[in-house]
Structures are given as structure tokens and as C-alpha cells.
Amino acid sequence: MAHLQPKNIVIVGGSLGGLFLGVALKQLRKNLNIRILEKNPTQLLHDQGAGVVAAGDVQEFFQRHDRTHTPLAVTSHQRLYLDRKGNVIDREDKQQHMTSWDLLYHVLRANFDTIDSEYAKAPEPMDNEGTAVYRHGHQVGDVDVDAGTPLVIHTTTADGQSESFEADLLIGADGPSSTIRKLIDPSVKRTYAGYVAWRGTVPETSVSSSARDVFVExxxxxxxxxxxxLAYTIPGPNGTVEPGKRLLNWVWYVNYAADSPEHVDLMTDKEGKRHHITLPPGGIRDGVWTKQKERAREILPPQFAELVEKTEVPFVQAITDVISPRAVLERDGRVVLSGDALAGFRPHTAASTNQAALDAMLLAEAVGRIVDGEDREQVLGEWERRVVQYAREGQRSGVEMGQRSQFGEHPLRG
Known part of the structure; x- marks a missing residue:
């Protein structure tokens, strides 16, 4: 194991977590061959209108690795707590940086595989950057991890063809329902937490002045x-951070007992298909959305009710829990987990993207040390201890916040 050099690296999962890894590894400039495998059949993943809190490790990642120098965030200056009538009952001066999934995704694609977009233009190539390939439409079906033989990842393409890839290092960055984790350690289960997040966005200029007073920045x-x-301001179309062109992103956590009639009704789309994790934009049935807007008018402060009412394309995400006890899954250190595949944080922590950025920076550092001749087992052991500790703390914190929010008494209840 000490002498196995991770020159050929396969990352499964082409969303933010996989791209953080791909960019950080590429910019080691050690002539690595990096391949990202994404199951979605389209070349570019589509934005779901999701806002992201750009915490410290996300900011550090882009300061280190973004060679496009794209403005990424809108600064929020205060935390406010409202009562049912819309009055501010508590105020805290605190700066936080808010961005969007789509802006991060396109900036990362520009840095990884030089995809130009209205969000960001690809930088010039660097010396010794190796190869960086993004393969969409590849669903992993199996992985050969027998000792003494090459690590082989078997996939099925979008058109039904079989394709296999050899790797010195396989990284599962394929989310909370990770296929890589299931193949190596099927004992780890993802479970529903008893509530969902309704989500949506509205242009900041589309709401009343009373709403802008509590939402903008x-x-x-x-x-x-x-x-x-909750709500916050995020970049607008094509990642613009220009005032007047940004979006107001809202997240509304609502309890639904597992498999209750209300839960089944909510997660059944317009075509009659039941979803278990995400009901995507455009899938919510009109009657369900009408009832939710009525509920907003009944129980929410008027500013939030207005935001919900003016949302054109909402979507729903089930809140779930999952955590792996290990980040290194195979005794030769050839299969590892990163980001949500290691631990799915509840969104109350605002730390899921931060975890992905941190894990990627630390793993890239570890890979660089191994390529330079350090002992692979020792280096990966150090990396695993750090990321698993972060995962445990974040996962535990998210459960505590979610249970208090949805099933307890919040101290600033309105």
C-alpha cells in the first residue's frame, strides 16, 4: 500500500462535491489523470434554484482554486427573527456570505474541464495539470476491489452500453445515497427525518418594500x-450579484410523518410517480401547491407568505440522515468517501457544501503527499480521522438543530 501511487483517479459524482475534488486535484499540478463520472445523462447539470451559504471552507476553496476570479456571493449583514405579524423580535449583526448552487457549479466546471458559460470563462491551461475529463451519463453498477488486481469501475452509459475504468484511487462523491458506499458497505442506511424542505426563489424586485426590508442582504x-x-439573497440569473437583479431564496421546513397520506400526496408528482428524496421543479401538483400557499397565508408572517405566493416553480426535498463510520472503505486505501457520501448533514447546519470543500482540499493535500513519496496508509489515516470527526460533529449538530426546530420549542418562536 505504501508504494501505490494514485495517478489515475476516478471520482463518482459530478455535482459540487465531485467538482471540488476534481479542481483541487488538478491544481496539484502533478500530472494526474482525473475522471469524473456523473450518472445524469445531460452534459451540464441543471440548477434547482438552490441557495448555498458560503461558509469559511467554501470561501477558502475558491480563494485558492478559482482561476476565473468570478464574484461568488452576496453578503448578509444581519440575522432577524420575526413574529407571526412580521415584527422583528430579535436582531443580530452577523455577516454571512450567500451564493447559489448554479453559480458554484459553473465556476467549478470552468476550472475543471474548461466549460465556458455566461457564469464564468475558462482560465488558460497550466503546466503539469494532467488530464481532467467529465463523463456524463455513466451509472456505476459494480466495482472490482480484489486485492492484488487493478481497481475497476463498471458503468452503464445513458444509451445502455457497458464501459469500465481502471483507477488507483476511487472517490465516492455521489451524495447521501452514494452508490459507491452501498457497493462497499451496504450496512449504512439513509433514513427520513420526518420533515421536508419546501424551497423556491423570487426576484428581489418582485416583492413589496416591507418584504425587501427584511429579506434583502x-x-x-x-x-x-x-x-x-428562512430566506436570504443569492446571485441572480447567470450568477449576477448586481443589486436589483438578484434572487430571494427561501427554505420552509414542514413536518410530514413518514408514509402518511399527506406525505405520500406531497411526494407524488403530476405524472403520478412517487418520489422519496426530491420532488423536482415543475413536479409539484397544482392542488398541493395551492394548499401550501393557503397554509403560508394562515401561519407565516406576511413577508414570508408573500415570498411563497410569488414563487413560480417551487420544489421539495426530504430531510434525511446518513453517516458512514469510515471514509476509507477498502484495506488498500483505494476507495474513499467525501462530502455527502460520507455524511449527509441536515441543511440547518448550512455546512454541507462546506464539508465537501473541506474534504476536497484535505484529500488533495493527502494525494499530493502520497505522490511525493509519503506512506499512503499513514497519510490517508490522518485524512480519515480529520474528515470523520468533522462529519460526526456536523451530523450531530444538524440532528440537534432539526429536532429542536421541528419537534421542540425554539427559544425565538414567533
């Missing part, structure tokens, strides 16, 4: 029994 919350809603 602020981070407002409202809590009541079994319910939390």
Missing part, C-alpha cells in the same frame, strides 16, 4: 410549532 427566520422558514 439579511437572513430572516420565523419559527412556530413544527415549522421553520
Amino acid at each position: 439579511k437572513f430572516p427566520f420565523f419559527h412556530t410549532s413544527g415549522c421553520q422558514i
Whole structure:
């Protein structure tokens, strides 16, 4: 194991977590061959209108690795807590940086495999950057991990063809329902937490002045029994951070007992298909959305109710828990987990993207040390201890916040 050099690296999962890894590894400039395998059949993943809190490790990642120098975030200056009537009952001066999934994704693609877009233009190539390939439409079906033989990843393409890839290092960055984790350690289960997040965005100029007063460049919350809603300003179309062109992103946590009639009704789309994790934009049935807007008017502060009412294409994500006890899954250190595949944080932590960025920076550092001749087992052991500790703390914190928010008494309940 000490002498196995990770020159050929396969990353499974082409969303933010996989791209963080790909960019950080490429910019080691050690002539690595990096291949990202993404199961989605389209060349570019599509934005779901999701806002992202750009915490410290996300900011550090882009300061180190973004060679496009794209403005990434809108600054929120205050946290506000509202009562049912919309009055501010608590205020805290606190700066946080808010961005969007789509902006991060396109900036990372520009840095990884030089995809130009309206969001960012690809930088010039560097010396010794090796190869960086993004293969969409590849669903992993199996992995050969027998000792003494090459590590082989078997995939099925979008058109039904079989294709296999050899690797010195396989990284599972394929989310909380990770296929790589299931193949190596099927004992780890993803479980529903008893509530969902309704999500949506509205142009900042589309809401009333009273709503803008609490939403624009602020981070407002409202809590009541079994319910939390929050909002913040994020970049607008094509990643613009220009005032007047940005979006207001909202997240509304609502309890639904598992497999209850209300839960099944919610997660059944317009075509009659039941979803278990995400009900994507455009899938929510009109009657379900009408009832949710009525509920917003009944229980939310008027500013939040207005935001919900003016959302054209909402979507729903089930809140779940999952954590692996290990980040290194195979005794020769050839298969590892990163980001959500290692631990799925509840979104209350605002740390899922931060975990992915941190794991990627630390793993790239470890790979660089191994390529330079350090002992692979020792280096990966150090990396695993650090990322697993972060995963445990973040996962535990998210459960505590979620249970208090949805099933307890929040101290600033309105």
C-alpha cells in the first residue's frame, strides 16, 4: 500500500462535491489523470434554484482554486427573527456570505474541464495539470476491489452500453445515497427525518418594500410549532450579484410523518410517480401547491407568505440522515468517501457544501503527499480521522438543530 501511487483517479459524482475534488486535484499540478463520472445523462447539470451559504471552507476553496476570479456571493449583514405579524423580535449583526448552487457549479466546471458559460470563462491551461475529463451519463453498477488486481469501475452509459475504468484511487462523491458506499458497505442506511424542505426563489424586485426590508442582504427566520422558514439573497440569473437583479431564496421546513397520506400526496408528482428524496421543479401538483400557499397565508408572517405566493416553480426535498463510520472503505486505501457520501448533514447546519470543500482540499493535500513519496496508509489515516470527526460533529449538530426546530420549542418562536 505504501508504494501505490494514485495517478489515475476516478471520482463518482459530478455535482459540487465531485467538482471540488476534481479542481483541487488538478491544481496539484502533478500530472494526474482525473475522471469524473456523473450518472445524469445531460452534459451540464441543471440548477434547482438552490441557495448555498458560503461558509469559511467554501470561501477558502475558491480563494485558492478559482482561476476565473468570478464574484461568488452576496453578503448578509444581519440575522432577524420575526413574529407571526412580521415584527422583528430579535436582531443580530452577523455577516454571512450567500451564493447559489448554479453559480458554484459553473465556476467549478470552468476550472475543471474548461466549460465556458455566461457564469464564468475558462482560465488558460497550466503546466503539469494532467488530464481532467467529465463523463456524463455513466451509472456505476459494480466495482472490482480484489486485492492484488487493478481497481475497476463498471458503468452503464445513458444509451445502455457497458464501459469500465481502471483507477488507483476511487472517490465516492455521489451524495447521501452514494452508490459507491452501498457497493462497499451496504450496512449504512439513509433514513427520513420526518420533515421536508419546501424551497423556491423570487426576484428581489418582485416583492413589496416591507418584504425587501427584511429579506434583502439579511437572513430572516420565523419559527412556530413544527415549522421553520428562512430566506436570504443569492446571485441572480447567470450568477449576477448586481443589486436589483438578484434572487430571494427561501427554505420552509414542514413536518410530514413518514408514509402518511399527506406525505405520500406531497411526494407524488403530476405524472403520478412517487418520489422519496426530491420532488423536482415543475413536479409539484397544482392542488398541493395551492394548499401550501393557503397554509403560508394562515401561519407565516406576511413577508414570508408573500415570498411563497410569488414563487413560480417551487420544489421539495426530504430531510434525511446518513453517516458512514469510515471514509476509507477498502484495506488498500483505494476507495474513499467525501462530502455527502460520507455524511449527509441536515441543511440547518448550512455546512454541507462546506464539508465537501473541506474534504476536497484535505484529500488533495493527502494525494499530493502520497505522490511525493509519503506512506499512503499513514497519510490517508490522518485524512480519515480529520474528515470523520468533522462529519460526526456536523451530523450531530444538524440532528440537534432539526429536532429542536421541528419537534421542540425554539427559544425565538414567533
